[in-house]
Amino acid sequence: MPRKPEARQKLLAAFEHLVLTEGERAATLDAVAAQAGVSKGGLLYHFPHRQALVDAALARCEELAAEDLSRLTASPRGAAREFLATSVYEDSPLDRSLGVAFRLVQAREPGARETCARVERHWYHAVLEDVGDPVVATAVQAMGDGLYQQASMGLLPESSAEKRQILERLLESLERLAP
Amino acid sequence: MPRKPEARQKLLAAFEHLVLTEGERAATLDAVAAQAGVSKGGLLYHFPHRQALVDAALARCEELAAEDLSRLTASPRGAAREFLATSVYEDSPLDRSLGVAFRLVQAREPGARETCARVERHWYHAVLEDVGDPVVATAVQAMGDGLYQQASMGLLPESSAEKRQILERLLESLERLAP
DNA sequence: TTAACTGTACCGTCTGGACGGTAAAGACTG
């Protein structure tokens, strides 16, 4: 029996890690291979070219987002509140994957924009179905995106106490908008 | 009298244009020089290395943001409403410069994060002074950032009618939050 | 045996940057 291709997942994780912490430019083939503890030849065995890494990262993002969507719609406190509450960057697999996707959009990687657009649309519809009001849904989506924007720029405070305060303020806003 | 360095401004504009439309990776020295209609040597006369281009773009961003801040605080309808209303990407010099700064943050350019953090802080304080409530101020800032996030990912609709609708929804939310 | 690698040696292209040259506008000097 062949060994399990565990290197493939390590490579993808290494790619995500490098994109998130060092920027897309730093995620070169050599860097990804080194980060994963895999030879360059091994990398190119699993991902015959760089685009394959990008595609895999985007596919994983859509996969995780789809899982998250069913979690949102099933939440007892409603999709809107659940969406906001989990929009604060917490380094979950989805957070990481989404952060990677956002950066790939900025790097003008083919397909990245479409992936993010689909994910956004699904979330918007889930929130809208929850609150019923397009005004509130638009506000919730903008706030969620704003949190990601701040997180992806490293503008959010480090301490979870301060992050919690920001989150509570946004949830309080939602409470006033959709009591 | 020395000739006016009009090439310098053309080069900075070319750099911004390339970062915004093609991504930071595409804004190479050759590309910037070609876009500005200047030789590579000419570029390196004004900006001795690539970092100088980045620094100049960030300095311009802080400059424009400072101008905008006084505009916000002087607005008759209040800083919060004025902030939201001008957060929809309209390709103003500030919008462009800020978009460039955001992308430079994602590209992990030194100093970019600090520039954006300063600008955000100033805006937050201006909005807070207007509305008086940290809950509302945090919500307004998140919504503004969300708009920029969406714009920088090309997720906002093309037509100004649809953009206006989004903006009106956010302004309506603000009306409900701070009547 | 075979899939899953490692390791090395390349290749063509692109990139940031170094460098030497040049044209013209002032400034200085006689």
Place this chain on the structure above:
DNA sequence: CAGTCTTTACCGTCCAGACGGTACAGTTAA
């Protein structure tokens, strides 16, 4: 005011290194 010097504002070329990608021979574990 003519001749020379200096500074400014560029141009064009060259280069070392990095990058994506290829090729292929060897190694390891199920």
